[in-house]
Amino acid sequence: MALLEIRDVTRRFGDFVAVDGVSLSIGAGEFFTLLGPSGCGKTTLLRMIAGFDQPDAGSIEIDGKNTVGVPPEERNVHTVFQSYALFPHMTVEQNVSFPLRMSKCPQAELAPRVREALEDVSLLGMEKRYPNELSGGQRQRVALARALINRPKLLLLDEPLAALDAKLKERMQLELITLQKEVGVTFIYVTHDQEEALALSHRIAVMNKGKVEQLDQPATIYGFPKNRFVADFIGECNLLDCTVSAVTDGTMILDVEQLGRVVASGANGTTAGTKGALALRPEKVSIARELTAESCVNRFNGRIFDYLYTGDVTLYIVEVDNGRRVEVMLPNNAVGRSSKFFEPGDAVQIGWRDDAGSFLPD
Amino acid sequence: MSPRAQKWVISGPPLGYLLIFFAIPTFIMVLASFRFAGEFGGLAPLVGTGNPDELSGLTFENYQRFFEDTIYLELFLKSFIYATVTTLLCLGVAYPLALMIARSDKRWRELLVLLVILPFWSNFLIRVYAWMIILGPQSGFARAVNGVLGTFGAEPIPLLYSPIAVIIGLVYVHLPFMVLPLYVNLEKHDPALLDAAQDLGAGAWQRFWKVTFPLSLPGVYAGAALVFIPALGIFAIPDILGGTDGILIGNVIKQQFLDARDWPFGSVLSMVLTVLAILFAGLAAWVARHQRI
Numbered sequence: 001m002a003l004l005e006i007r008d009v010t011r012r013f014g015d016f017v018a019v020d021g022v023s024l025s026i027g028a029g030e031f032f033t034l035l036g037p038s039g040c041g042k043t044t045l046l047r048m049i050a051g052f053d054q055p056d057a058g059s060i061e062i063d064g065k066n067t068v069g070v071p072p073e074e075r076n077v078h079t080v081f082q083s084y085a086l087f088p089h090m091t092v093e094q095n096v097s098f099p100l101r102m103s104k105c106p107q108a109e110l111a112p113r114v115r116e117a118l119e120d121v122s123l124l125g126m127e128k129r130y131p132n133e134l135s136g137g138q139r140q141r142v143a144l145a146r147a148l149i150n151r152p153k154l155l156l157l158d159e160p161l162a163a164l165d166a167k168l169k170e171r172m173q174l175e176l177i178t179l180q181k182e183v184g185v186t187f188i189y190v191t192h193d194q195e196e197a198l199a200l201s202h203r204i205a206v207m208n209k210g211k212v213e214q215l216d217q218p219a220t221i222y223g224f225p226k227n228r229f230v231a232d233f234i235g236e237c238n239l240l241d242c243t244v245s246a247v248t249d250g251t252m253i254l255d256v257e258q259l260g261r262v263v264a265s266g267a268n269g270t271t272a273g274t275k276g277a278l279a280l281r282p283e284k285v286s287i288a289r290e291l292t293a294e295s296c297v298n299r300f301n302g303r304i305f306d307y308l309y310t311g312d313v314t315l316y317i318v319e320v321d322n323g324r325r326v327e328v329m330l331p332n333n334a335v336g337r338s339s340k341f342f343e344p345g346d347a348v349q350i351g352w353r354d355d356a357g358s359f360l361p362d
Numbered sequence: 363m364s365p366r367a368q369k370w371v372i373s374g375p376p377l378g379y380l381l382i383f384f385a386i387p388t389f390i391m392v393l394a395s396f397r398f399a400g401e402f403g404g405l406a407p408l409v410g411t412g413n414p415d416e417l418s419g420l421t422f423e424n425y426q427r428f429f430e431d432t433i434y435l436e437l438f439l440k441s442f443i444y445a446t447v448t449t450l451l452c453l454g455v456a457y458p459l460a461l462m463i464a465r466s467d468k469r470w471r472e473l474l475v476l477l478v479i480l481p482f483w484s485n486f487l488i489r490v491y492a493w494m495i496i497l498g499p500q501s502g503f504a505r506a507v508n509g510v511l512g513t514f515g516a517e518p519i520p521l522l523y524s525p526i527a528v529i530i531g532l533v534y535v536h537l538p539f540m541v542l543p544l545y546v547n548l549e550k551h552d553p554a555l556l557d558a559a560q561d562l563g564a565g566a567w568q569r570f571w572k573v574t575f576p577l578s579l580p581g582v583y584a585g586a587a588l589v590f591i592p593a594l595g596i597f598a599i600p601d602i603l604g605g606t607d608g609i610l611i612g613n614v615i616k617q618q619f620l621d622a623r624d625w626p627f628g629s630v631l632s633m634v635l636t637v638l639a640i641l642f643a644g645l646a647a648w649v650a651r652h653q654r655i
Contacts, residue, residue, distance in 0.1 A: 050561055072560045085558035089576045098572075102563035146562065 003028040003153060003186055004049065009058035011044055018044040020210035021058070026188065028153075031180050033189045035197040036207035037233065042190045045207075046156050049188065051075045063153060073102075077154040078147040082162055084139045086131040086146075092118070093127040096146045103150060117145040120179065137168050148183055157189045161196065173199050194234045198222060206230050222281075224358050231279040231360060236315070238280040238326050244272050244359070252359060254278055258324035262298050265355045280357035282315060282329035287342075287350050296351030302326075304342045316342060318350050326350060388636070395629035396420040403623025424630045434614070434631065438638070441611040444525075445593040448532040452540040452589045453582065455533065460544035460581075461574070464551070471549070478541045486535065490602050493531050497521040497603070523605025531599040536592065540585035547581025548574070580650050587646040591639045611635060 002025040011019040019041040026032045034042040047053040049060060051072035060067045067075065078099070086095050097114045105113075118124050121141035131139055140160060147155055161169045161176075177200060180187050191197055197204050198218040205215045206229075214226040225231035228239060242256040247267050254262040262278060286296055302320035309332075316328045328350055332341075342348060363371070398406035398417035410418030428434050463474045481489060496503050499520065508518035521527055551574065559569045597612035604610075611631065618628030 052557060052560075072557075073563050073565055077561075079558070079561045081554050081558055083552070083554050085552065085554040087555060087559075087573060098559070098564075099562040102559075102565075102568060150563075 002026055003030075003063060004188070005059075005061040005064075006045075006049075007059045007061070009045070009048065009055040009060060011041075011048060011053065012056050017210050019048070019055070022207075022210070022212055023058075024205060024212070024215070026186060028186055029184050031177070031187045031189065031200060031202045033191060033197040033201035033204045034207055035191055035194060035204050035234075037192055040207040041210040042192075042207050043158060046079070046158055046188065046190050049154070050077055050079050050156055076152050077156060078152040079156040079158060080140075080143045080147050080160045082159045084131075084143040084160075086139055086142055088131055090130075091127065092123065092129050092131075092134070092142050095131070095142055096149055098146060099150045105150075113149060117149040120148065120182065121145045121175075136164050137172060140164065140172060144179065148179075148185060151183070152185060154186050154188060157187060159191055159193075160189075162191075162193075169196075176200060198234070206233065208233070225279055225360070227360055228277055228279075231277075231358075236282050236327060236329070238278075238282065238285075238357075239360075240278040240280060240324070240326075240357075242276065242278050242359075244270055244274045244276070246272055251354065254359065256324070258322045259300065259320055259326075260322055262357075263354045264357055264359055266358065270359065270361060274361050276359055276361040278357045279360055280326070280352065282327040283313075283331075284356040285326065285328040285350050285352045287316060287318065287328045287330055287348055289346075289348060291349040291351045293351070295353050297354050298356075299349060299351040300326075301347070301349055304344050304346045304348060306344055307342070314341075316348075318348060320350070391629045391632055391636075394625055395424055395633050396422070397626050398423070399624045399626050403625070405625050424626045427627060428630050428634065434611075437609070437611045437614055438634065441594055442638075444528065444532065444610060445590050447529055448536060448593045449540075449586050449590045451529065451533045452536050453586065456537055456540035456544055456585065457578075457582075460541050460548055463541075463545050464548035475542075475545060478538050478545075481538065487598065487602075490531055490535070490599055493527070493534065493603060494522060497527050497530070522603065523608065525604075525608065527603040527605075528600050528608050528610075531603045532593050532596065535596075535599065536589040539588040539592075543584035543588065544578065544581040547578050547584075551577055583646045583650040587643050590642060594639060594642075595635050 004024070004026040006022060006024040006026075009019055009022050010017065022041070022045060024032075034045060036042050044053060048055050049062075051067065051070060051074075054068070062075065062077065087098065090098070093114055096117050097110050100110055100113060114127070115124070118127065121144050123138065123141050123145065126134070126138065126142075131142065134142065143160070157176075161172050164172060173196060176187075189197070189200060198221070201218055203215065203217055204221050206213045206221060208229050214221060214230045216224075221230065222234055225234060225237070231237045231239060240256045240259060240262075242254040242262065244252050245255045245261070246253040247270060250265060250267045252264045252267045252270060254264055256262050256278060264278060286293060291299055300320040300322075302318045305317045305319040305325060307317065308315040311332070313329050313331050316330060317325050318328055319325050394405060397408065398419070398421060400406045401417075406417040408418065408420075459478075463471055463478075466474060495501060498504060499522065504521045507521065511518060555573055555577075556569055559573045564572060595612045595615070597610065597616045600608045600610045600613055601616075612635075615628050615631045615635065618624045618631060622628075
């Protein structure tokens with residue numbers, strides 16, 4: 001049985017439907033992420049799980065028990081807030097022991113348990129500090145230790161890394177993964193940062209306009225987006241508008257506007273005449289002055305229109321002869337300045353395998 | 363202009379103001395407390411005319427008189443008790459009000475704060491006299507109170523010219539001074555802290571005592587100082603509402619200056635009051651500073 005069962009939950013604010021018939025089933029020990037742009041309803045959903053808000057329709061069950069009318073303080077669910085919400089008048093120790101003191105935990109147990117919790121987040125020795133004497137990363141850890149100290153069934157994290165700088169963010173991501181494995185508590189993580197979601201989660205629910213667009217493992221979400229929204233929101237993606245012109249043996253011939261005929265595998269019952277888009281990740285497209293690989297069944301000639309150098313990779317925008325612009329990613333793995341490094345105006349060939357992209361019917 | 367000169371230009375006017383209207387009058391009062399009373403009131407001259415029958419110079423006599431008769435210390439103690447009770451009652455009434463305003467919809471907040479300070483627009487004495495009518499024996503309020511007491515078999519009590527009337531007046535007049543600093547403090551509280559406390563298992567009562575109240579202590583201290591210090595020296599309210607037994611130390615000081623025309627002794631009482639007030643203000647500031655926010 002799932003630990004958290006969300007059934008057809010809807011929440012309206014006036015005419016605005018923040019959460020629209022969402023159903024999710026989250027298992028024990030899972031690292032689950034709600035990913036979506038701001039205003040997609042992910043935080044509203046999180047607040048309903050925590051008990052700060054009530055669904056207008058549908059039900060939320062935790063451990064098989066309906067949570068209707070159960071206030072947040074009586075739910076075995078804790079939240080790490082975006083602002084951390086550490087109590088400024090309490091020391092680290094007092095902050096972390098707060099949930100224990102609220103649940104009338106025996107005085108003698110407090111110190112060892114606080115020690116243990118601080119050890120989990122490597123904050124030993126900071127007991128007597130106040131929140132304003134800590135760095136952003138340390139505050140984040142205090143918030144985690146405080147939320148985890150009495151081993152909730154569910155830990156909700158509301159964009160907890162949003163306030164940290166890039167380097168620290170990366171380190172905290174690794175620590176979060178380790179911590180989650182260690183404590184075995186189910187994490188429900190809310191973020192608008194797709195890289196963060198891909199790096200952390202076991203499963204991701206991509207949300208848009210109150211609805212779940214796709215629910216899958218990170219690799220599936222990234223590799224096989226179900227629709228235009230998911231393909232566009234997660235990572236860089238070429239969305240090539242096209243029409244299916246023929247289907248044979250599970251292979252489609254696509255007629256791509258301003259590009260030409262493209263062979264794509266995985267027809268899955270698509271019929272000729274269907275309109276849609278071919279989602280093609282820039283890193284799955286090969287680029288060279290003259291493509292040699294036999295596997296690139298789709299080949300087009302074009303010129304470099306522009307490029308974006310980001311250090312580890314370069315993103316080239318290639319304008320093919322029929323006018324379509326395609327983004328192509330090339331790792332800068334050649335030693336020195338190789339012949340692979342193109343300048344705008346260079347004539348190039350781009351190509352990809354028949355299984356490189358996925359067809360998204362409209 | 364040199365930075366030094368700029369500093370003087372900026373801080374000069376307020377410093378001058380404080381010098382003229384605070385430092386010099388205080389010095390005059392300190393000096394007066396060591397002088398003799400003049401024959402027809404006021405102060406005796408500092409430098410004598412050579413006539414041995416005429417008083418002149420400085421003396422500790424006035425302070426001796428203060429400590430010889432316990433009535434003055436008793437009056438200070440009584441004033442202290444009244445001011446303390448007033449402060450606590452103000453806190454009790456103002457806190458829920460300030461909290462309500464701070465948590466009300468943003469649109470209403472300014473209007474509610476305006477309502478709190480609205481009484482300042484009418485004269486202080488008129489507002490106190492209004493209480494004479496409200497508390498007077500013929501008023502509906504007094505009849506209602508005595509009616510309730512009567513049903514319990516108690517004797518009717520006079521409300522006006524009683525300690526109760528003085529306390530009501532003191533609380534009424536000083537209430538805005540408690541509400542405003544509390545509101546300013548409570549309005550700044552991050553609502554996420556209460557969400558966090560609730561999320562971590564704190565019920566409504568615990569949320570208040572563990573989060574809201576400790577965080578509001580600077581506001582409590584500021585409000586307490588703004589109520590306690592003026593309440594300690596007030597004379598108009600006990601004059602109007604207190605009756606014959608109702609006098610506080612402020613009334614005695616006023617009497618010394620205006621009725622007895624014993625300026626030196628009035629100055630002594632004022633000095634003691636000022637020192638006490640400074641001590642309490644200092645105490646409140648010290649406690650507030652050592653409270654972490």
